[in-house]
Amino acid sequence: MATVKLNNIKKVYPNGAEAVCGVSMAIENGEFIVFVGPSGCGKSTMLRMVAGLETITKGDIEIDSKVINNVSPADRDVAMVFQNYALYPHMTVRGNMAYGLKNRGLAKAEINTKVNEAAKMLKIDDYLDRQPNQLSGGQRQRVAMGRAIVREPKVFLFDEPLSNLDAKLRVQMRIEIKRLQRRMGVTSIYVTHDQTEAMTLADRLAVINDGRIEQMGAPIELYNNPKTLFVASFIGAPHINLIPARFENKKLVCGNLKLPGFKNLPEDIELVLGIRPDFLRPDTKGQLEIQVDLVEQHGADNLVYGALKNSSNDTELCFKTTQNTLPDIDSNLKLKFEQKHAMVFNKSTGERLI
Amino acid sequence: MKNINWRLASNHLILLIGVIFMSLPVWVAFSTSTHTAETILREGLQFWPGSNFIETYREVMFEEAGVMKSVLGITMLKNSLILGIGFAVGKVIISMLAAYAIVYFRFKLATPLFWIIFLTLLLPLEVRIIPSYEIVAGLGLLDTNFGLIVPLIASATGTFYFRQFFKSIPDELLEAARLDGASPWRFFVDMLIPLSKTMIAAILIIMFVVGWNQYLWPLIMTTKEENYTLVIGIKQIYQILSEGGELPQYQKAFALTIMATLPPVLVVLFFQNWFVKGLVESEK
């Protein structure tokens, strides 16, 4: 168990590309932190800098208040689960798990005990003598986890560990990882581009964009209270509805549509109105009207899609409703939202205004 | 249906002609080698094996003056094996070490040293044959196994094979090993060598054949008969044949040809899959 601190870390590649531009954060003992963001945003680079696989151009990384910038990866006492697992293909499952312990000079008996224990925890004790190519994707994933667990490291690092699994297995492993982390209480950093994974796993979530932290906090906090347009649109499935707008004569204007009830917004700049699909519901007095063009039935609930009427451009809206609400295709439907659920962003800076 | 049958038949016909074209000369060489010198002189080449097999091969392999004045066929076989195996093993070791340094280390002279290795592709033995001979002679290495093998093993081909192969190993493996505390040497021994097993086998096979088949270098390097390889011996027997004299011993020439052909062919046939894989990998 350990605390991890990033102090204004930067990564500039020799070709001048800036992958991480000044990130700071403090991670508590036993916390599960998720870095989420689109591909190429620098999240993996940050993780690899913590691992020591990538040099730090500027700033420090501390583990347990000790700067580890120049400590070799093996001496940082961190363990990593890789996206493609990086199992040693010529070693058995046992060999894979034992390798790191052997290099640390542990006694054979001790290594055996630890490997058996970890294998039992991950339910891979039946495969200990198989080679990686005799295992299924899910089993390999468990071995990769096992290799990290036996080391009993201060910090777990996960680099998109579930992205090579099929959908069903991914959900199952997600739950297991969370349980395991709870049980062991090891500080963990987890990188993913999948917002569902991020939301469900994290104690705290850092949304990364262009080498910077857009916002960091508890998942639900980020969902309810995004500080930027980027966070609002990255977090949440289905995707938040975004309607281009302007503020004129104390009304929010979207094409021919004039929405009252908004105050203190700057005029003459382009705005974006954001409303989550969960907060729209059919109502004859609704402020927005759509022409339905698609209904997706997900089982417990339906997602209804349609083009926003009276707006100058083709804005598609989506709302979530119950199984029994099945509007006809091409029918017109009025949708209502509560004022408190409406968010307004500055389009050019992405800053949240309301 | 008729069309398809015709096509199938013509395919097999073409392949059969190909097989005959490729195999017949060797078969005839073998058959002829099992007849007596008189028969061959009287009747020419033979398509069917005769009764003189043991006699000829015993003389060629085990009798003094069987082929040449002093050297036995079996000695030449031994020399060929030493060259083939020494060349293959030496090449694998040298090139694997060099490729490891190039692919897995960041060091100052990496690029110029890589180019120096690359340069060897531009300098086939044939274009530097005379000065090479002078240097080896000057170092007193004529007629030694060291002088025979070592100058041949430094060319870039093996290094490129391994470099290509190492590059295809996922980066994460090194990362995982480093997190597991593996030193450069440990990583080489624990990871790369076991992972390269198939590759090593393939290169050993290819290089054994290449080494066994060396001609020009052993030809100028060996001055004493006892150091001849089979391939060089053939050249000598041919010269003896063309010099004439008494009854030309064609069957011995053919027998020695078969002996020089057999080991590399067997190796290739026996390890066919590895060999093909290794050869084709070099293209990438």
Place this chain on the structure above:
Amino acid sequence: MKRVQFEHSTIPYLFIAPQIAIIAIFFIWPAGQAIHQSFLLEDAFGLSSQFVWFRNYVDTIGDAAWLQAAWFTTIFSALVTFLSLGIALLLAVKANEVIRGASTYKTTLMWAYAIAPPVAGLMGNLMFHPLIGDLYKFFNAIGWDFNHKLDSFDAGFVVVLIAVWKQVSVNFIFFLSGLQGISKAVNEAALMDCKSPTRRFWTITFPLLAPTTFFLMVINITYAFFETFGIIDTTTGGAPGGSTNTLVYKVFQDGFRGADLGGSSAQSVVLMIIVLALTIIQFRFIERKVHY
């Protein structure tokens, strides 16, 4: 290049040292010697030498015998490359099509790879032997006044035939693996789009084999230049009258047999330039992956 590498000040040098040492002694030094000697003229007894600038080069390139060898090398390489590639491609396509006996065909067509060029040369030599060679007798029986000891066309025919025979199997292996590397889906799509097998081959298969073909062309030209040394040395020895001398064989003859060190070295250097050109072509078009 690996994304992550070890950083160490001595270990990489230790690993690379053996190869570099051998290269320095047995490649760079002699190559330097060759270049140096190509500018020198030795007297008849090899006692003294004189710096003569490019005279050896001028003499070499202006020499009728060298030009003849260059011409023969060009024709020889073109024929060997074209014929051995053509035969190998035909056989590979057929071997890829048949199902029955495919692996037997494959094995029997590729094993000649293991035969050394001089061994092939000697075998061919005996097949064409005036007293016992059936091919010699056969050609003369059908009215071709065949004599490769005296007639330079016949001698060229013999070396080309043997060189092609020896090279078919390598090309066959590469073509077959190239054909097997074409995805099944592409073949199935072509099967639906194009009825004629011949047309399918020339419009789909052959273009997809282009990288292999190009690679093999370079390999074959290099083979015809250098590795055929053993074939020529065991069959014609350059005879009759130097008409089957390749450039490489002439370097050897002039240097070892003729003891003309300066001239032979100048020829070596010219060959190095030819190899350089071949290598540049190869890397420009196929090995574009080398990033150093």
